[in-house]
Amino acid sequence: MVSKKIVIVGHFGVGKTSLIRRFVEDVFTEDYKVTIGVHILKKTLIVNDQEVNLILWDTEGTDTIEDIRKAYLLGTHGFIFVCDITRPSTYENIAAQKEYLSSNFNNVPILSIGNKTDLLPKGSISDKKEELDFLDMLVSAKEGNNVNRLFERIAKLLI
């Protein structure tokens, strides 16, 4: 069975931990609890009839990727860049951040996603998707929308 290290990065409060907990444990809590350092969780997926161990590194929220401790990122197979679609400051510099990751980590796959679609008014998701067309996916850790699809998508990119 192959193991793939996926590091979840992004600003604080965007819902990185909630996203992983929704995927691994299928739970969600409204309370915001700051992550310091790194939590590592594991979940096995079957993708294209192949078992993949996803080792998910849930990092502390930072304003820029450069602030993440370098040693955490060694051996990363893929990144998920999470932003909060209700806070523009969390996706303002996304292009530069992705560029930094690509050039420093051998062009490993990066998926950028917008979390918290549950906070949008009903019927406005497609408009938001059009507005934030630089994001690969919009998800909701709270409602679970697109969460499994996100991890399946990155797993497929890695095998």
Place this chain on the structure above:
Amino acid sequence: MNQLHREYRNKGLQFITIDKAGVILSSDQQLIDFEKGSLLKDVHPFFENIGVYFEDDSEYAKLECIHIEDRIFDIDFILNDDHTAVIILREGTDFYKRVQVMTQKRNESLIFQERLELKNQLLKEQEEFKNRFIANFSHELRNPLTLISSFSSMLMKKDINLDQQMLIEAIKSQSEKLRGILNDILDLSILKNSSLSLENAPFSLRKLLKNLQLNYTTSHLDLNFKVNIDTNVPKTIIGDKRRFEQVITNFIDNALKHNKGDSIEINIQENQRRANKVSLRIEVTNNEGIIPDILSDPKLENYTSIGHGDIEKTTGLSFSIARELAQLMDGDIRIKHCENGGTTQVANLKLSFPIHDEEIEEQVEKKTKPKVQLSEKIRTIIAEENSVSKMTALKILVSTGNFDTQVFTDPKNLLGAVENDEYDLILMSSSISQLDTIELISLIKEFANDHNKKIPIIGVTTQTAPEDIAALRKAGCKDVIKKPYTDDELTNTIYKRLNLKKFK
């Protein structure tokens, strides 16, 4: 290594030795139990990735703040020469839990602030949208209103029968009402934006009230209109005469709207004075008829907000304007219901007065001016692209018999005309072919031949904010006429700004 091991033995450290395959060779079991011979990656997913540190160029790696189960460790990886590695776990749970509490507070506060800023920005954008809407709406209404006001005024001067006169009077009066509402909406929008600054000039309070009394008694012949000004009240007031008058006229109009009796009384008293500041209490009482106390209504916004307001509830609109103006004058307004069934509207306003309080002379313009008859025609350019405005100005000027007019809608033709022909006046609209008026005026000055170099330009605009008017004057307009205007307003302004002797 053994020395380091001994040194830190009792300091919350654990030493584990592994081989390149991740098999545990030894562990001192100080913090976590690791079974010798088992795979390190089976202990926790963090160690799944430990192989990469064997491959890395660096022989040492430090990973801080790693959560393993419910404890937090700093982890050192040291590569030995024999391709084994030492992993040192350093317990930091208590320390990092304290860091977590501090970071939690900081992040929560930052997110709260960010959300607040976004909310403010959204409100600002909504306000800007509303103002843009009001400006456009006002702009669109001003041209047809100008036509209705001035044409009905022109018709009134013709030889018409009584029936026709009544119909035209009705049109004129309703267009005046619309003009008033339009100005109220714009005023309120400016006031809500706090972008209105009050003027400070001396005026005679008693003369102002006397004029108001005269105006209202002329238009309401059955009305018993009383004005009582306390003798203590200064003769001359320093303030914004127009806005002061607006508060009182809004009160009077409200009173007239709800009045079921036959009398309206204005009382002005002095609340207090300090140095050259005076607080005046202005009461407007109608003897019968209740004015709803919208100020005490929790849904005040329904009456006063342009967004939700019913245009027919103009009591709310004018009252809201009075309230905003009173606040600008450091005062307030109130509504009191009287026992006899009437209502008193009260405004407390803070104003200034001169040290030597004397009645000042104010220039009074004569209301009825004799008809101007000129022997030579005023060669006039009308620079206007709006067909309604064009027709309005043209009809008014032609009807006087004093003007020889030429209309230009294309700036190129206009510039050609001022370069090659001779004119006496330009009536300049606020935009022609989307060219900014100010820019066009500067081009006219550049292109004009010697005769036209000092040609008077009168601006005619739908943009009536004080800063817009000031910009037009600064650009070279001798005067600015605000739309909607009447025929008399247009011709009187022109005659005032021209040397008429030249044409007599």
